[in-house]
Amino acid sequence: MTKPSIHFPKDFLWGCATSAYQIEGSPLADGAGPSVWHRFSHTPGRVQDGDTGDVTCDHYRRWESDVDLMQSLGLNSYRFSIAWGRVLPEGTGRVNAAGLDFYERLVDRLLSRGIQPMVTLFHWDLPAALDDRGGWLNRDIAHWFAEYANVVFRRLDDRVKYWTTLNEPWVVADGGYMHGVLAPGHRNIFEAPRAAHHLMMAHGAAVQAYRAVGRNQIGLVVNIEPKYPASQSDADLAATRRAEAYMNRQYLEPALLGSYPEELHEVFGDACPKWPEADLKLIKQPIDYVGVNYYTRAVVRSDPTAWPLKSTTVKQKQHTHMETGWEVFPQGLVDTLLWIRDKYGNPPVYITENGACFFDPPQVEGPVLEDPLRVDYLRKHITAVHTAIQRGADIRGYFAWSLFDNFEWAFGFSKRFGLVHMNYETLKRTLKTSAHFYSKVIATNGAAL
């Protein structure tokens, strides 16, 4: 029996995703102001092997040929972020024309090659000058962010059809303020929910600002990791509900429903803030789509000693190279997409990130690097997207993370997620077999899966 041919919707977006600090390098060039990640990566001990974003993929200087590479892969879209500090070096006030010009040239070249830009306004690289004023702990950041967003909307909304306010607010609050493993490196259960709330207020303020000047689409990108109980015991079921509320609902629900999940009180205890209704009204601005970043699932077990969730994840079998052992679990993507369809009224969804880091083969000099595990991962997860579409989920695009190997935050360059290999000494880009595989999938709109 021949395999039923797979077809995605006609104008489905096929892209790759990146972010400014992870690929650009030249963090202070042409008047740019430093970000919290510039400071964090230059603080000894914070990033593996002392790696920084000073050069990384040098995309800031190689952007023209990089766009041509994207075209050669057949991408019809490309998701990237704008470094706030290039546009507003102090975060507010003075605009750095050279910074805005860089992104305008990039957008123009993408469009000239038939590639739709999807632009993220904030992908973790907060201007250090704003962190000095409290950063995400200062309620005023909603206004600072809306001011920055307006500058960018006015310059680029005539060409950018898809906007994202924030990338993965959970990671910023959990990594940057709860556990202190990401910039700005705070470890404080009282700060984390306040940072989370101010991130979402900034999201709302930017969407509100967009509606006054924008004519296209704007959404929020969240990382969703579906939680499965390790057993049916009450303790594990409760731990699973807490974990789901803390990661998967804490951001989606204020944005879509204007409320926080009750379980957050169990997570934060007396650290749980009370917010004025006006805040939630601001956050709940209607958005045009939800961006979902999916990598893996978590199997959750109760663990009263684990701070702050009182739960831990149970390591599974085949997993990727991530220290925490991200399990390869494509069914979790189907479950996630159907969960969003059913729980939030089937909003338009883009898979704004999906990919894996594996122990890539030793660097062999040759036209292509073999990465069969990544091909297998992509095939299974793109198939999962198709399954969800067939079951009525409104999925409109897929972005592989990532175009290049790049700076994987506190893991530095030790984790390679790219479809294109990056030689960090020579900056040579080398396609992996996964790049060729993805090209075929795009060229056949899914039939080559």
Ligand SMILES: OC[C@H]1NNC[C@@H](O)[C@@H]1O
């Ligand atoms: O961990 C892989 C990716 N996850 N989402 C956010 C990106 O910045 C990461 O590199």
Ligand SMILES: [Ca+2]
């Ligand atoms: Ca360093």
